[in-house]
Amino acid sequence: xxxxxxxxxxxxxxxxxxxxxxxxxxxxxxxxxxxxxxxxxxxxxxxxxxxxxxxxxxxxxxxxxxxxxxxxxxxxxxxxxxxxxxxxxxxxxxxxxxxxxxxxxxxxxxxxxxxxxxxxxxxxxxxxxxxxxxxxxxxxxxxxxxxxxxxxxxxxxxxxxxxxxxxxxxxxxxxxxxxxxxxxxxxxxxxxxxxxxxxxxxxxxxxxxxxxxxxxxxxxxxxxxxxxxxxxxxxxxxxxxxxxxxxxxxxxxxxxxxxxxxxxxxxxxxxx
Numbered sequence: 127x128x129x130x131x132x133x134x135x136x137x138x139x140x141x142x143x144x145x146x147x148x149x150x151x152x153x154x155x156x157x158x159x160x161x162x163x164x165x166x167x168x169x170x171x172x173x174x175x176x177x178x179x180x181x182x183x184x185x186x187x188x189x190x191x192x193x194x195x196x197x198x199x200x201x202x203x204x205x206x207x208x209x210x211x212x213x214x215x216x217x218x219x220x221x222x223x224x225x226x227x228x229x230x231x232x233x234x235x236x237x238x239x240x241x242x243x244x245x246x247x248x249x250x251x252x253x254x255x256x257x258x259x260x261x262x263x264x265x266x267x268x269x270x271x272x273x274x275x276x277x278x279x280x281x282x283x284x285x286x287x288x289x290x291x292x293x294x295x296x297x298x299x300x301x302x303x304x305x306x307x308x309x310x311x312x313x314x315x316x317x318x319x320x321x322x323x324x325x326x327x328x329x330x331x332x333x334x335x336x337x338x339x340x341x342x343x344x345x346x347x348x349x350x351x352x353x354x355x356x357x358x359x360x361x362x363x364x365x366x367x368x369x370x371x372x373x374x375x376x377x378x379x380x381x382x383x384x385x386x387x388x389x390x391x392x393x394x395x396x397x398x
Contacts, residue, residue: 134161194234210246262294270325296325340371344391
C-alpha cells in the first residue's frame, strides 16, 4: 500500500536532545525523515521574519520540508485560557501564525490547547471559534484543531460538533489520543471526511486511558486499517510522528530509538 501523505516527524520528538534546528534537522534527515512539523508557543516571537528565514535556511540545508506547525497553548503562556478567554491575545497571535505560514509556504496550521478545560465558558469558546474561522478563511492552507481528553475539545466527535458550522476549521486526529480514548479511528476518519472536517494527523500509540503515552506507532495497535481508510479517502495531508511522552520518558530507550521504531513500522505498512 502506497500513500501520498506527508509522513514525517514533529521536531519536539527530539527536544530531549536539542531544540536547535541546525542540530535537529540533520538527525531527522539521517533517520529518513523529509517532512517535519515544528512546535511553537509564541508566533509573534518564534515566527519573526528573522526566525522564518533561519528555519527555512536550516531546512533547505538538510533537504527538509516544513510540512506543518503546531501552535501549542500551554499554562505557561496562557494562564487564563485562550479559546475560552476573549480578552486574551490568542486571536492576535493566531493572525500572526497564519500570516507567517503563508509567507513560509507551509500549508498545515495546527492548534492544540492544554489550557481550556471542560468547564470553560462555551459562549466565549464559540465566539473565539467564529473569529478564528474568519481568520482561517484568509489563510492559504488548512487549519486544524487537535483534541485531547480533559480539555474543552475532549474527543473527535465533540470537536466536530463545535466545528460543523464553520467553513475553514478542521479536526486534527492524534492517534495516540484516540487510542487512549478507545475511539474507532477508522470510523472517525470516515465521519470527518463525510463532513469535510478531516484535517491533519499526529501519529502515536497508546493504551486505553493513557493519553500522554505517545508510544511508537505499532507498539500496541495495528495501524494498517487506519492507513487503508486514509488511502480510501485520498488523504494527502500532514501526518507527523508525535512521540513526546515516550521520547521524554527517562526510563525508556531514548528519542532516537523511539523515532526509528515508528519509522520502521510505518514503512512496513505504507510501502513508503
